Amino acid sequence: MSPKEIYMDNNATTPIHPEVKKVMIETMDVFGNPSSLHASGRQARQLVEEAREEVASFIGASPEEIMFAGSGSEANNTVLSAVTCQRKQCAYHQEGVNEIITSTIEHPCVLEASKCLQERGVNVLYLGVDEYGKVSLEQLRDLLTERTGLVSVMMANNEIGTVQDIKGIAEIVHERGAVFHTDAVQAVGKIPVNVRELDVDFLTLSGHKMYGPKGIGALYVKKGAPFCPLIRGGHQERGRRAGTENTLGIIGLGKAIEMRSQEMKSDEKHLLELKAALKKGIEENIPDVLFVGHPIDCLPNTLNVSFEGAEGEAIILYLDLEGIAVSTGSACASGSLDPSHVILAIGLPAECAHGSIRISLGRENTMEEIAYMIDVFPRVIGKIRDMSTVYKRRLQ
Amino acid sequence: MTQASWAYTDTVKEHFMNPRNILMDEDGYKEDGKGVTGNVKCGDEMIVVIKVDKEKGIIADCKWKTFGCASAIASTSVLSEMVKGMKLDDAYNLSAKDINRELGGLPDHKVHCSVLGDKALRMAINDYYVRNGMEDKIKKEEERVVCKCMNVTDQEIEHAVLEGARTFYELQEMTKVGTGCGECEQEVTQLLEAYKTKHFCEV
Numbered sequence: 001m002s003p004k005e006i007y008m009d010n011n012a013t014t015p016i017h018p019e020v021k022k023v024m025i026e027t028m029d030v031f032g033n034p035s036s037l038h039a040s041g042r043q044a045r046q047l048v049e050e051a052r053e054e055v056a057s058f059i060g061a062s063p064e065e066i067m068f069a070g071s072g073s074e075a076n077n078t079v080l081s082a083v084t085c086q087r088k089q090c091a092y093h094q095e096g097v098n099e100i101i102t103s104t105i106e107h108p109c110v111l112e113a114s115k116c117l118q119e120r121g122v123n124v125l126y127l128g129v130d131e132y133g134k135v136s137l138e139q140l141r142d143l144l145t146e147r148t149g150l151v152s153v154m155m156a157n158n159e160i161g162t163v164q165d166i167k168g169i170a171e172i173v174h175e176r177g178a179v180f181h182t183d184a185v186q187a188v189g190k191i192p193v194n195v196r197e198l199d200v201d202f203l204t205l206s207g208h209k210m211y212g213p214k215g216i217g218a219l220y221v222k223k224g225a226p227f228c229p230l231i232r233g234g235h236q237e238r239g240r241r242a243g244t245e246n247t248l249g250i251i252g253l254g255k256a257i258e259m260r261s262q263e264m265k266s267d268e269k270h271l272l273e274l275k276a277a278l279k280k281g282i283e284e285n286i287p288d289v290l291f292v293g294h295p296i297d298c299l300p301n302t303l304n305v306s307f308e309g310a311e312g313e314a315i316i317l318y319l320d321l322e323g324i325a326v327s328t329g330s331a332c333a334s335g336s337l338d339p340s341h342v343i344l345a346i347g348l349p350a351e352c353a354h355g356s357i358r359i360s361l362g363r364e365n366t367m368e369e370i371a372y373m374i375d376v377f378p379r380v381i382g383k384i385r386d387m388s389t390v391y392k393r394r395l396q
Numbered sequence: 397m398t399q400a401s402w403a404y405t406d407t408v409k410e411h412f413m414n415p416r417n418i419l420m421d422e423d424g425y426k427e428d429g430k431g432v433t434g435n436v437k438c439g440d441e442m443i444v445v446i447k448v449d450k451e452k453g454i455i456a457d458c459k460w461k462t463f464g465c466a467s468a469i470a471s472t473s474v475l476s477e478m479v480k481g482m483k484l485d486d487a488y489n490l491s492a493k494d495i496n497r498e499l500g501g502l503p504d505h506k507v508h509c510s511v512l513g514d515k516a517l518r519m520a521i522n523d524y525y526v527r528n529g530m531e532d533k534i535k536k537e538e539e540r541v542v543c544k545c546m547n548v549t550d551q552e553i554e555h556a557v558l559e560g561a562r563t564f565y566e567l568q569e570m571t572k573v574g575t576g577c578g579e580c581e582q583e584v585t586q587l588l589e590a591y592k593t594k595h596f597c598e599v
Contacts (some may be wrong), residue, residue, distance in 0.1 A: 309463065310463075311465055313465035313466060317466045318412075321409075330439060350437040351436045351463070354436070354439040386418065386420065387415060387461050389432075389436075389461045390436055
């Protein structure tokens with residue numbers, strides 16, 4: 001079998017669900033401004049609010065706790081930027097609260113926003129991770145002080161799939177009286193997420209990581225949590241985010257979430273089977289590989305594997321020529337000199353870090369595709385290792 | 397819908413798919429000169445070996461190996477074909493730009509990956525001179541400090557240009573050059589233009 005394209009990069013983005021596509025096409029003509037009082041506006045408002053209820057109920061929140069945003073990155077930036085708010089009523093601006101804590105393996109939108117806060121006088125502390133990508137709760141306890149305003153730790157990592165103990169982290173953060181945000185962009189839609197059970201104050205999710213449209217994300221804002229808008233100048237989203245609502249995107253996100261609530265459980269089983277078969281196939285057919293990430297607390301769709309002596313960009317381009325789409329943490333693919341900050345943070349040796357490949361499966365992948373992958377992979381890795389300066393030397 | 401185009405030229409793709417002159421038998425190959433450059437920690441490493449026709453002073457054979465990306469593979473594959481039958485002096489003077497022209501151009505941010513091959517080749521040629529008592533022929537690539545305040549050399553500036561610096565400001569950000577007294581600005585700007593011309597094809 002040589003299929004045209006096998007897409008296994010679902011942590012980057014997902015193909016749109018057919019039901020989502022259908023609903024978005026059907027509502028393409030709904031142009032009314034949800035803020036308008038007339039019939040056209042009311043129709044749009046109704047659809048937006050239905051989607052909000054869908055999102056809220058999926059994560060165990062109330063509809064008024066859901067704020068739509070233009071992306072997961074925007075939602076994350078909103079939470080972090082609030083830390084420097086100077087208004088008296090902002091809980092962050094209490095006397096002496098000028099510290100935030102985040103982890104070394106966050107998405108760049110959190111890391112860069114944190115760096116920016118640092119330049120504005122906020123003290124930023126970083127939680128390290130172990131070899132599986134887990135943050136240490138002990139270290140969190142040590143770092144937390146009465147100066148800590150906000151802690152932001154991602155729920156599931158986009159590159160290695162490691163899932164953190166969010167409930168445990170939230171508990172420790174709240175003991176110290178700080179506020180807790182989790183970037184759950186990779187988690188929501190893949191694993192069960194309930195904001196009440198986890199007891200988080202903020203939670204970010206994104207549409208295009210769960211078979212919804214791009215350009216739409218949402219932020220859960222716990223009732224009473226300190227908030228300061230990033231985008232001002234309108235009453236939309238309860239004044240939390242100005243700008244006429246992305247009606248079509250919101251409707252698409254609502255439908256995507258509705259489909260996740262129906263399909264997530266069966267998809268999870270399917271994905272775990274595919275992943276197990278792929279892992280076994282790689283282990284049995286390719287020597288000197290290293291699987292990266294937590295063996296148990298890991299997203300069901302994510303497999304990160306490093307091939308010694310083979311450079312990552314070369315691997316993904318050979319696979320691309322064979323019709324397989326995956327991604328890499330290699331420096332050469334990003335245009336910078338350093339391999340992925342996540343792979344470095346877990347302490348992988350550089351020659352492995354440059355050869356790490358992320359395979360992120362999706363609901364449309366099949367066992368036949370896995371079989372094709374297992375057929376292609378050893379040839380590609382063998383070819384690269386044949387011309388590698390590193391591999392043979394290691395064998396000697 | 398139209399098929400999205402491959403980010404590299406057909407020549408790059410072809411050499412990437414079918415790399416020429418790979419050094420398969422590293423121990424059995426009786427080379428006359430060998431060059432090793434790059435660093436696995438930085439994500440790339442290159443070995444180039446040559447056999448020399450001593451009477452004619454030309455490269456009789458050239459083989460290579462790499463831990464590197466598609467650009468490094470394709471550019472060194474092309475290089476290994478270009479230098480066969482070439483005079484040692486001419487081969488030594490080949491630049492990344494010559495290789496890129498042969499490849500039909502690389503995306504700008506990949507050019508720095510393609511300089512490994514010709515660097516290793518120059519080292520292999522120098523190695524040949526050393527092995528044959530011809531040290532006088534060795535061309536040294538000496539580093540020169542351009543910015544005395546921040547101790548930045550011309551090679552560091554060249555490296556930064558390959559990494560994407562296109563303006564004096566970007567060079568300052570990447571190397572801190574000229575952020576002290578600023579006296580070297582004119583010279584740095586001249587070097588910047590020279591390295592841009594040396595490594596990148598005219599648009």
